[in-house]
Amino acid sequence: MLRVLAVDDEKPLLEELLYLLRSDPRVLSAEGASDATEALRRISRALESGPDGADVIDVVFLDIHMAGLTGLDIARLLAGFARPPLIVFVTAHEGFAVQAFDLKAVDYVLKPVRPERLAEAVRRACAQSGRPEERPAAVAPGAGSVPAVAAVPVARPAAAEIPRGPVAPAAPVPAVAPSAAASSAAARGADRAPEQIAVELGGVTRFVAIADIAYVEAQGDYARLHTDEGSHLVRIPLSTLEERWAARGFVRIHRRHLVALARIDELRLDAGTTTVRVGAAELQVSRRHTRELRDLLMRQAMG
Template identity: 30%
Template structure:
């Protein structure tokens, strides 16, 4: 760990008292580990907004927070060109903690102790958490998939609210997420998205997932149409989505059942 310059930190916790305690502890160990607290955030969304304009070396983040939890925050940070190290703070000593530890992601049990915090900072730099592990743990910790997806566009990290996605469509190595307003290119797997959001999205075709709430109707394809067995009509956008023969009955059952 470099000693010539202090580590730049971002403190992320929905409890102001918890952030205040971390500030005090960092002051206590400043002689052994110089740090500069760049800012604070109350949840993952606020943290990402802060990081749009200012880079940091380390994010100290709570796990359970409203809006966007620490696990989802870490998954988005991992997509940055130069992701900061993430040290989780948590009051829950369950299996997730062991999983983080095995993957070389450090964690601090609340109430955080000065020497434990110092030891965590002195292990830096650590490799960023694996996205696949974070996704799996996140499903259990929060009881569902991510609230947002992320993509890079013109050097910026953009967040796409999952609730606004009408459909996902695979094309070569990318997946397009369509909202009412626009399209986003994601570096995601259609299969992983289907597994992460089984209640929200329905498989129509090997290359298409649709939001169940976006379905407006179906129409049978012409007999000479090689692209699809049928077409799904959507609310809010003029596009039609192809439905394969294999998925036709299940897809139509969404509206008739």
């Protein structure tokens, strides 16, 4: 089984990569590093401890574009050691594949990372490391794994999982011609935008009600949806959500933030800086959006 270090300077993407790696039964442990300096410190400690030491690292899952040293720079440094860890590059850019394989990379995985593609990279790393894959029939939660997400019946489909196994056929239902009222309601529903957005993590798809989202944060080509219960990462640019959700009362307040107007608790002006409070979060409003936001909040307050 593999002991893994994942390196990415985008924290949400690092967390998602670690989640997927820890879910794989062939991974004994998976730790994260958010920059090149931290990664090199951990790798140096692992190399000093020897192949049987407590800090050993079998394979590094490495982003390429990072502040300071790039993933390619780190790989070049590691190539000078007698027994360096294996390297799997995980990147959003296709153009570095030749350089990566010149550096003896085990695999080159493109973002957004698909669970089945990452599983193949783990398989290749196991094969090259000489460590057994050790695929048990059932894996108990513990080191190197996370508990499987259980489907729990709830009152609304927002927390329901999409079934992954075979589904028993439904009992036949007599065909009934729809009433005029039902047809009209269906037509109106087809014109409305979806009430939920699908989010995926580790192969499990959940549905989050758009009404539960307080604000959205841009993270590269991704967006993080913030609700009262937590946050969810989706592979949709903020600009796309801005366009889709304008009719739902979401307004752009900054190049990084989209906010549900009804969830703004406070607007504050301080020394030329404008901020809004959304629950426990305080978000900055850019100058170009300040006047429009104030007008919208005034109109909302006046009904």
